[in-house]
Amino acid sequence: xxxxxxxxxxxxxxxxxxxxxxxxxxxxxxxxxxxxxxxxxxxxxxxxxxxxxxxxxxxxxxxxxxxxxxxxxxxxxxxxxxxxxxxxxxxxxxxxxxxxxxxxxxxxxxxxxxxxxxxxxxxxxxxxxxxxxxxxxxxxxxxxxxxxxxxxxxxxxxxxxxxxxxxxxxxxxxxxxxxxxxxxxxxxxxxxxxxxxxxxxxxxxxxxxxxxxxxxxxxxxxxxxxxxxxxxxxxxxxxxxxxxxxxxxxxxxxxxxxxxxxxxxxxxxxxxxxx
Ligand SMILES: NC(=O)C1=CN([C@@H]2O[C@H](COP(=O)(O)OP(=O)(O)OC[C@H]3O[C@@H](n4cnc5c(N)ncnc54)[C@H](O)[C@@H]3O)[C@@H](O)[C@H]2O)C=CC1
Ligand SMILES: O=C(O)[C@@H]1CCC=N1
Numbered sequence: 464x465x466x467x468x469x470x471x472x473x474x475x476x477x478x479x480x481x482x483x484x485x486x487x488x489x490x491x492x493x494x495x496x497x498x499x500x501x502x503x504x505x506x507x508x509x510x511x512x513x514x515x516x517x518x519x520x521x522x523x524x525x526x527x528x529x530x531x532x533x534x535x536x537x538x539x540x541x542x543x544x545x546x547x548x549x550x551x552x553x554x555x556x557x558x559x560x561x562x563x564x565x566x567x568x569x570x571x572x573x574x575x576x577x578x579x580x581x582x583x584x585x586x587x588x589x590x591x592x593x594x595x596x597x598x599x600x601x602x603x604x605x606x607x608x609x610x611x612x613x614x615x616x617x618x619x620x621x622x623x624x625x626x627x628x629x630x631x632x633x634x635x636x637x638x639x640x641x642x643x644x645x646x647x648x649x650x651x652x653x654x655x656x657x658x659x660x661x662x663x664x665x666x667x668x669x670x671x672x673x674x675x676x677x678x679x680x681x682x683x684x685x686x687x688x689x690x691x692x693x694x695x696x697x698x699x700x701x702x703x704x705x706x707x708x709x710x711x712x713x714x715x716x717x718x719x720x721x722x723x724x725x726x727x728x729x730x731x732x733x734x735x736x737x738x
Contacts, residue, residue, distance in 0.1 A: 467494065469614060470527035472520050472542060473534035474499040474508055477560055480589035481531070482512060484618030487591055498523045524549040529556045529610055536561040536735055543572035550577060556607045558614070560584055562634050563731025566600050566627055571736075578602040580611040583630050583638045584618070593619030594640075596633040631732075635724035643720070648673060 469485070471478040474497040482495055492513040498520045499505050505516040517523055524530060524546055534542050539561050550557060551574045558580045559569055569579050582597040595615040599608050615621045624630060648669050655665035679690060695701040 467528040467610060468496065468526060469494060470496040470498070470523040470530045471533050472498055472523060472530060472546070473532070474501075474504045474516075475533065475535075477584065477586060477588075478531070478533035479508070480586045480593070481533070481560075481584065481614075481618060482508070482514060484588040484591050484593065485614070486512060486514075488617040490617065496523045496526050520546060521549055524553065524555065527555070529558060529607075529614070531614075532557060532559040532561060534561070536564050536731055539564050540568070540572055540735065540738060543569065547573045547577075550574070554578075556580065556603070556610060558582060558611050562638060563631075563728040563735065565630075565732045565736060566598065568732070568736030570600065576602060578604065578607050580608070581627065581630060582611070582615060583633045584615060585637050586641050588615075588618035591618055594637040595619065595621050596630060596637070597621060597623050598625075598627045598630055599623070631725050631728040634728045635721045639724050643717075644673060 469490070471482065474482075478497065482497065485495065486492055493515065495512075495514040496517065497505065497508050497514055498517045500518060502518065505518065508514050509516045515526070520542065530546075530550065532539060532542065539559070549555075556578050557569070557573060560582055562583065564581075566579060566581055569581065570577065573579065579600045580597055580603055581600075582595050584593050584595040587593050588595075593615070595618075597611060597615065599611070603611070612621050612623075624633070651669050652662070652665050655669065656662060660668070676690075680687060683690060691705070695705060
């Protein structure tokens with residue numbers, strides 16, 4: 464599979480994470496093509512990652528075995544309509560990573576016979592710790608499904624969802640999820656400074672604590688609630704902080720935030736897919 468060529472339409476944040484991850488996992492830079500309207504983005508990718516670059520989206524389609532649509536959802540319709548004829552002619556597998564653009568819209572813009580895998584990755588793909596959920600339309604063959612999965616699995620965990628609607632929830636949980644952990648780290652760092660730690664010490668302690676907690680959670684069969692209890696000595700310090708979180712509606716705040724993200728994904732599908 465690693466001899467396949469992969470094209471990225473749009474070379475921004477998420478594409479960069481995927482490309483760097485793919486190279487780190489053994490893909491050759493020569494197998495990867497990127498197009499972008501921003502010359503500085505392409506120059507940086509050519510200089511630092513040594514991948515093939517072009518400002519011509521059509522040239523990428525001509526060069527590759529699978530194309531990843533990695534532009535903002537707001538311009539995906541325009542890009543899809545621009546590339547549809549070439550994609551159909553080549554019977555190319557399309558992988559869309561756009562949030563809030565559903566299979567119905569993609570098929571309407573690209574052609575109803577096109578094989579499309581819609582997926583939701585996240586930026587930890589950069590460090591080969593990504594989490595991606597995928598959904599295939601009925602045109603995707605078994606080998607094409609393997610091809611899409613191999614690309615995303617090279618940069619982390621993958622799972623298929625049969626019900627496409629679940630991708631809205633996945634977007635809210637793991638697509639946006641890294642930002643929630645960064646937000647918590649940001650808030651902990653500010654608090655640590657208030658408590659008198661210097662910035663360097665605070666950042667290091669928080670990073671290592673986040674890594675340690677994630678490792679324990681991954682390696683243990685126990686629930687997060689149980690793991691939390693192990694840190695919480697009765698009458699001790701953690702009990703005080705956890706009580707403070709809970710008295711101020713922590714669970715409900717997290718729930719509201721994730722519902723808002725999920726609802727935005729649905730709203731984008733309706734707004735951007737209307738044409
Ligand atoms: N950033 C994230 O954490 C995640 C993003 N996504 C999805 O990935 C997609 C890209 O998001 P980001 O990388 O964050 O955005 P971004 O803005 O960093 O990247 C988009 C790139 O597309 C380029 N572009 C604009 N017009 C173009 C055109 N006509 N032809 C070719 N390239 C063009 C831009 O110059 C930019 O470099 C979005 O659809 C988003 O929903 C999915 C999962 C996570
Ligand atoms: O914020 C967004 O819309 C994209 C999708 C998931 C992460 N970033």
